[in-house]
Amino acid sequence: MRLAALVLALVLAPLAGRAQPLADAPALSAPGAYAVGVRTLTFANPGQPDLLASDLANGKIARRDRVLPVTVWYPTAKPKAGAAVVRYMQPGTTPAAPPVFYRTGGAYPDAAPVSGQHFPLVVLSHGYRNWATSFADLAENLASKGYVVASIEHRDLEPKTLANPQLSFATTLITRVADQRFVIAELTRTAGEGPLRDVYDPDDIALVGYSMGGFGALTTLGAGLDPQGPLYKLAPFDLLKPFTTLDPDFAAGLPKGVKAMVALAPWGGAPPLRAWSAEGLAQVSVPTLLVVGDQDDVSGYDPGVAWLYANLAGADRRMLVYENARHNIALDGVTPAQAGDFKEIERHEEPVWRRDRILAINRHFITAFLDQNLKGDGAHGAYLAVPTPRAADGTWSLAPGASVGDRLAGPDDANTADYWPGFQRRWALGLRLLHAAPGSPPDAPR
Template identity: 75%
Template sequence: MTRLVALALSLALLASAAQAGEVLADGPLLSRAGDYPVGVRVLTLTNPGQPDLMASDLMAGTIARRDRVLPVTVWYPAAKPAADAAKAEYRRPGPTPAAPDVPYKTGAAYADAKPVRGQHFPLVVLSHGYRNWATSFSDLAENLASKGYVVASIEHRDLEPSALPVPQLSFATVLITRVADQRFVLDALQKQAGEGPLKDVYDPANAALVGYSMGGFGALTTMGAGLDPQGPLYGLVPHALLKPFTTLDPSFAAGAPKGVKALVAFAPWGGSPPLRAWSAQGLAAVTTPSLLIVGDQDDVSGYDQGVSWLYAGLTRADRYLLTYENARHNIALNGVTPEQANDFQAIERHEEPVWRRDRILAINSHFLTAFLDAKLKGDAAHGAYLAAPTQKASDGAWPLAQGASVGGQFAGPDDKTTAGYWPGFQRRWALGLQLRHDTASTQNQ
């Protein structure tokens, strides 16, 4: 058996284990799925009159507008499904707007299952990165939904640049749609909480916004970090189409979503030169408790002058920075399917050269559960798993006699014998991670 065939089989086994809801043996404690079966359905939301660069005459300064149709995939706690209930078949957009969606993965959720009503679960809105898609975060979304969250992932339908006569219009469109899409979807879901197929399922006033890469760029801006009108990014988009997302527009700050109590940004783009999107003043406008997650070798969003710079600038937000040592940019997606195991281009877009995908997803689920449970559910016990005793996981200490073993025991937040070790991790297994925490500054408030 060749190594490549073995890799393909290994990935297939890991995927099937995740879909069956099995516990990852070396995953941190809070990564384990919750007790709820998970349902999934697609809502279609339409934002009227949005700029359409493809139909515009940019030379003449004529900006066309059209209604922007946004499919939103929603995972939610469901009633116990029937024995013959079908699992969801996830699809990704085709290579062009006219091409049909492509099936790529069977999920663990049940399509159109009956939701659990009346408990008003917290709402999590998820925004993907450039040229990703809504269900490329299905593993994380299913995990959160099983724990009592309603997770709504926006299908932004980014234009494939290779299919355009002017490829640059693809990225320019992303810049003018991410924030508008996020603010519109949050507003629409909050207004629809008392109607439709998800009536009385989620609490519109108790929400979180999660973004990856360009979704993280959008999330920071959505929550108040107005783009710098003097910065290098502003001039990339013609005819002041970014102006509504800057402090030049007096309605921008007033339009920040209400009821969003937590912000999570995976590898958010926009902090690194030469296209730095915000000024320090813009970042300081964000007051939402925030968790940023990044690899210290991120060669897309940048680390020292990228995400770390963003983190330092969020001075008025209580904030955490979780760093994967030796990871690049692909720290949030599901990963490749077994069919893509021999496709390096797919691996390069969705996998990490050092980290195991199943372990990244487990660590993400662990920390998001701790953070969201603390901020949206008031769960101080789970919030205690954010209190790492050392910034670098490798500096943690869990003394043990020579030859002794604790097996699969997890370090506990209130366990004196494991007080020097990262809570929620097994001995010797908290490695390759860093966690910073800074409280909000009261200056200039």
């Protein structure tokens, strides 16, 4: 059955303009059976703080409607021959600057969605100074498998364009959680109307965040910021108070339909700007997948994301670790035009890992995690049950001179029971996957 599904995916993938999966990609990384449509929705969150327009010296905080474009990928029917695929645009460095084309995608702009099946909804939140479509590889892949993926354009301010560059990060701190909660609420409210009417299920949601998006996701889903912590003091005039338990509306504002969280290299766990207390993190109760490089020098590993994993004690959580990877374990990577620019490579790539390999592994594990928690798919969830925390410790014995070619280990295959399911022999390497149930002590991060 696995072979049949893979063949179907390979046949249908070109119909959606998507690249065929790598020959060494793990089992669940291949695209699904649906072609993918894409469109942009726009929401406006009224009365949000605007630090740039504020008189901070006199404590006067200006407020305005915060406009949030949201790029949405969704299953669509087979397109007509010759249908144009999307051209992804990177926002300009200032609000007035025009967007810049950077990559051709595999989705079809404004195609009619498959309606009436109420697909699970995935809300995606990018990192600091990234943009909504910089995770298009994952978004298109999930949409092809029967998800609706809504990626928020947070419009982070470019520090070099500001008279006071510190206002860029301060603005991000006070908007990430508000943006996420507002967009989830709006998508929930409008599920029965507009161009995506009856396409997704507002009671079956996952929140996926990278870096500052991961910081937002943890707080959005219940980890109130520590009002005594060092991070709280960075935002002026108690503007972070709504995201702490000091605010009586914080717990009441938890999104009701979110059933799972994926936090990719989430920022905020490491000193000196640790955002939460251990008690605050323990309030998160949704199943959680953390993904991190053990050499992450932005979010930190230990202390950092491994500390988050240890203290998310109220959640069933897993942590996928890329050995010898730094912070860039989520982005789509540089374009060919950027390949000669080290600044772009340093911002988007990894010094050790292949980008296509990272993307394939992320698709595999995120698919398994979301299918298990949003679709109740135990067969795909079984790919999370690895026999050894460290991939290199798995064994797949063969007789002398024997070969298995490109065969994948299977979760129900007794001959590969001691090897990571979904991977080819010799190819499950450089990874760790840890698991802890709610209330139980976590596996050791190393």
